[in-house]
Amino acid sequence: xxxxxxxxxxxxxxxxxxxxxxxxxxxxxxxxxxxxxxxxxxxxxxxxxxxxxxxxxxxxxxxxxxxxxxxxxxxx
Numbered sequence: 001x002x003x004x005x006x007x008x009x010x011x012x013x014x015x016x017x018x019x020x021x022x023x024x025x026x027x028x029x030x031x032x033x034x035x036x037x038x039x040x041x042x043x044x045x046x047x048x049x050x051x052x053x054x055x056x057x058x059x060x061x062x063x064x065x066x067x068x069x070x071x072x073x074x075x076x
Contacts, residue, residue: 022064
């Protein structure tokens with residue numbers, strides 16, 4: 001029984017597109033978070049909205065950075 005090589009679930013040709021798409025989404029969520037913080041008063045803020053927006057921005061920027069590194073040849 002020969003071992004199977006480990007393969008990526010995402011084709012390597014998609015890495016640059018995935019990086020760009022996820023980084024754009026992450027930057028949009030980050031901008032949305034900062035705009036929300038700057039324009040809402042302290043009494044009207046919602047911790048759930050802040051945490052959700054921050055978590056989405058973090059996830060998209062993290063995966064976008066990962067795919068950017070993979071697209072440039074830095075295998076992490």
